[in-house]
Amino acid sequence: MPTPIPEYEVYAVRYATRNGQRRDHFIGGDPHDAPMPMDYFVWVAIGGGRTVVIDTGFTEDVSNKRGGRTYLRCPVQTLERLNVQADQVDDVILTHLHYDHAGNFDRFPSARFHLQESELSYATGRYMHYPRLSHSFEVEDVCGLVRLNYQQRVYFHNGQGQVAPGVSVHWAGGHTAGLQFVRIHTKRGWVVLASDVSHFYENFEKNRPFSSAFHVGQMLEGFDSLRTQASSLAHIVPGHDPLVMKRYPAASSDLDGVAARLDDTPLDGPDL
Template sequence: MSETLPEYDLFAIRYAMRNAQRRDHFIGGDPHEGPMPMDYFLWVAKSPERTFVIDCGFTKEVADKRKRTFLRDPIDALKLVGVDADDVKDVIISHLHYDHVGNFHRFPVAQFHLQEPEMHYATGRYMRYPRLSHSFEVEDICGIVRLNFQQRVLFYNSSAELAPGISVHLAGGHSAGLQFVRVHTRRGWVVLAIDVSHFYENMESNRPFPTAFHVGQMLEGFDALRALAPSPAHIVPGHDPLVMSRYPAPSSDLEGIVVRLDVPPSTS
């Protein structure tokens, strides 16, 4: 008899946003110009046995520097779903762009899970090109290097099961070592696309986001999301404000801040 997989509670926490236009989110722009704001999230998967924090956002200082609207401290916001960063033992870093790794230093005992190609990319020859390096903060990268010397980074080179019901999957494309995360929940497997698809529309229209290392891998990434999800409704994009309207808040006081991804989305 096969072992029953744990069912994780799965949350998205919205901590920042920026006003943007449709042309900002598709390679080649978009013929239907208009507003298309972007949200910034981190995610939490919790079971009685284990908690994973997935990405850790950026700081207020970086928000000011990059002209993002900082809504709340993402690490303090973990407490809204019963998680204290001081106790977190596992942090999955999807990739090393500024908005996914900026608070690494706020997890004093965590092991960090990262694809090895991402470390090579962020410290390698391509960082001499501003078109690629602009999405990284140098101090974040140096910090992850230091954590590696402290034996606190676990590296992968493809798909890997981190624990029963939690797996990571190398996609590349947007960044050389971008990974997405698959989580087993009460509604089955949920695929956190993260930046494999910033918006629902990127994947649905097969039009990648403009920040690109390898466009072909970005397109294949959409296929990989679909292959690992039971249905399109089980794929959650990484920056789409629609996530906040399609999924319910855990309680009325968390409306607009936290949503549950372990229940089906609304169809409206």
């Protein structure tokens, strides 16, 4: 008999937020001048004897330097409330190297880091000459990943790759040259963590590209890839939408508003 695929518990940990307007989040703006805040998350999958952390957030120092963001809590310390100890994590997936996804990498001293090869090439290549593209990176994070590669701790993927049984990464591009999303097997089916392939539900639901794009065509095709890899549209979890914390149950009563359980059935939302 074939070995069964592990079922993972999957959590979204909210660690920061910022105010925004609808016009900020869609190419071409939006005719409605209404608030549209953005949340910042890291994610973790636990199952099959493994713990896989997806993205590592940013630090309070970076939050203060960039301004305009409300830093709520350290994402790495918050993982401890889910019984995840950073020094015991074996695998960290970095969906891309923007500042809000690749900070705190040094807090995981034993981990292997999974990254698309094209992302590191992008973050160290010719396009970083342009502030429009480089401003979302912290150069010390990028240099840190280069050093980890010299320490044989970065595992590069080109397209689709398996991190563990039931956990795979899938290149999408669009927002950055090497952006990837994560597909995870859970008790309710295949959950897809979109990260910045789709910042908000509305991006992929209405095929409206996000305002920060390296390649608009890839961004649109990325929405298609999310749909292909998820068990249903209700299994796609966007990367920055505050609705995630409303649509999914809290990980526990003391983590309401802090961590949501993504392998459970959504509490509300459209009938998808």
